[in-house]
Amino acid sequence: MADYSGSPAYNYDVLVVGSGPAGEGAAMASVKNGLRVAVVEDRPLVGGSCAHKGTIPSKALRHAVKQISRFNGNPLFRTVGDTRWLKFPQVLKAAVRVIPKQVALHSEFYARNRVKLYIGGARFVDAHTLELQLPDGGTETVTAANIIIATGSRPYHPDDVNFKNRRIYDSDTILDMQHTPRHLIIYGAGVIGCEYASIFAGLGIKVDLINSRERLLTFLDDEISDALSYHLREIGVMVRHCEEYEAVNADKHSVTLQLQSGKRLRADALLWCNGRTGNTEKLGLDNIDLKADHRGQLRVNQTYQTDVEHVYAVGDVIGWPSLASASYDQGRSAAAAILKQPCRYVEDAPTGIYTLPEISSIGQTESQLTAARVPYEVGRAFFKNTARAQISGEDVGMLKLLFHIDTWEILGIHCFGAEASEIIHIGQAIMAQAGEANDIRYFVNTTFNYPTMAEAYRVAALDGVNRVNRLQ
Template sequence: MAYQFERKQRIAVLGGGPGGYEAALAGAQLGAEVTLIERTGVGGSAVLTDVVPSKSLIATAEAATAITEATELGVQFFTRTDDGRPVRPEVAVNLSAVNQRLLRLARSQSEDMKKLLTRSGVRIVQGEGRLEGPNRIVVSTAKGKTGTDFDAVDADTIVVSVGASPRVLESAKPDGERILTWTQLYNLKATPEHLIVVGSGVTGAEFASAYRALGAEVTLISSRDQVLPGEDADAAAVIENVFTRNGMTVLSKSRAASVTRTKDGVVATLSDGRTVEGSHCLMAVGAIPNTAGIGLEEAGVQMTESGHIRVNRVARTSMPMIYAAGDCSDFLPLASVASMQGRTAVYHAMGDAVNPTELRNVTSNIFTQPEIATVGWSQKQIEEGLVRGMIYKLPLSENPRAKMMGIKDGFVKLFASSGSGAVIGGVVVAPKASELILPIAIAIEHRLTVDEVALAFAVYPSLSGSITDAARAMHIVN
């Protein structure tokens, strides 16, 4: 139960992304006077230019893949000529229509979020915000005939949720036409003839996977030994094998020194002198927090060398009345984590009960085809001795439902404590792995043993049956 204040507590939220949105909503629900400052639209880049549009694009790519691979399941598509002769049609993707749809979905989602905040009593101010000390935000609003107007928001608590922007390299500056960041891809009118993707992390791998499924020739430039270098090695190997099998060119141990425009395309020059020519280039080389020039350091907020805001497990900064949530903080950069940070920050500030965020329990997902979902301790950490654990891997090809669906790639991998048998981590590589990881996350959150997980009845046949099968195989003998 939140403490009762003599007057309404004033909360100012700078940035309306997942963290800021949830902070504003939580504050309003607890009876605070809440003001949200956002420069582009409620939902921030996550809704308008990142998560919502990118995952919508990936959903289209999955639909295209399902059609092209349906023949393996005995489903064939034909059209007929005027004389009745069957002709196999080509699967075509209208990228302009796809992009219009996903941007429309993003705007609709943003409007829905804005309406809910307004109904909840949140005041929304559109403009650029800057901290003027630890208890005030000055907002520059739209320019009129008299110039820029300013609005001052005083607050007892400030939540900063300003997000991050694509990192830009001087040697490969995006122009919005041929050299692109992931926020600029949605301006394309047609599928690129040959897309060069620089960067094999999560963003690079997801878009490389999607555009290959949409019919583009794709070259993925990776500076590391394999794609997705920070992920489970077995999972990354599956994805790279699928990429190459589907016709993608993966250049491992290759670093792009520069990317420049040509007359009708782009050329990427590698550090060893090799060149790769394409029609377009996606630069996916990380993100920079949007924390510069908004008065954080002047307000006493401690920052990292990379410009991220230092926070603890309840999203509090070095200043007691200032919190930070999302990609601008030095926590895990996931939309789900940002949302949890936003809620936790407000609950803590208003004296409500909070559970400090435990990163070990956070699920993450990579939306390639197939997807990669992870939670808890990793195999690498177990092998390095950071935690004592058992490892069991069950190929998805052995699952009866996977066979029925024509799924050849993927696996379920469980990690359990060597002593108690408690589930401490897991990896799922499968279609919709983002849905399949939840039982493992619940097991970790509630410290269930593999024997307890194995007692659950999985539907037969089902992909989730591989989770209980893996748990059963790790039976702890008392």
């Protein structure tokens, strides 16, 4: 355990504002190292947006829709009955059952580790003091040697869009929708927009996906982005690139989206997925001379320290990569920095995108390697050619390995298809090995269970190695 001497002048050594993945990671890492820790959460229950409005409910909803799609697409079940289409509230009701389980699990973490939990809003008095607004209307003042801001983010709302209209939703309020639109417009084709486009299309709803850029998810490898675009269109999503909104008009029955290109789209509902805003406006940052940017996000250094000494920030409130997995590790890293331990700046997290099919990647893309003039080669395995995918009926997708021609070092892994976010971790483990241990030939010389999806690594590695051998 690291040697740390918290000042007795403060109530706590570490006070964490927010109980999502970032806040929990910071709190657990701190208390396990002997620090006096408290957490402030402005929701009645712990878990943050991840558990209540973001990752958990949306992925549970996706899982339910995937089950429906598999039922409707499987000829075996046609002997049971016709294709079934369920209403959105029915599917949502089944999906949100996981939330109380998550809340109970994470509540137990705080109780078992004797972390003091305050329910209420928090506002800075000075760099070591917070005033808490309690649910009963009272206030309480607490002090800490170090404060970690992990307040997360919320959907961005432009001023000229009326989100009070019951036909206009964001990625939080869509989980409260109590009707099933026949036609849905999704404005914003980032990760959240693409995920919801595939979810609603999977329910048989007509979807228009409005993208302000030329391609979907431009941070992805081009081939993976193209595959996503193709399969969204395959399930009925109308993808419209290079479009910007001009006006949104809604009444009790429909929504009309006026685009700057002159197009007018009319639908039963609009889902706004165009960016997020950090939850910092109620923290009283002016009282400690700390400023957030125009999206409410805080700037941090390599140890997650803000411009104010003893005040740290982690998770969605600092922006990229805005992943629950990365946020948890950022929280642990901030705790390590406070303890004067080695602090890892999290920048190597794999991307997990839960579209239907899902996407996951780590490392560099072909475009990046080409721009850097790196001599690389590609190995591919198409799921349609693997026995496990044929058996499961989930044969859409591929695994793609990028590696250095001379050293065989794996430079990037990109997966599109069923269980992509699970499959990626096998390659991630090899990429993390030092020196010659990071070698694509590991997959050639390793025996995989058969039939498995993991076998795709052997197929892709053989494909890549054979390409190089033909060059020599």
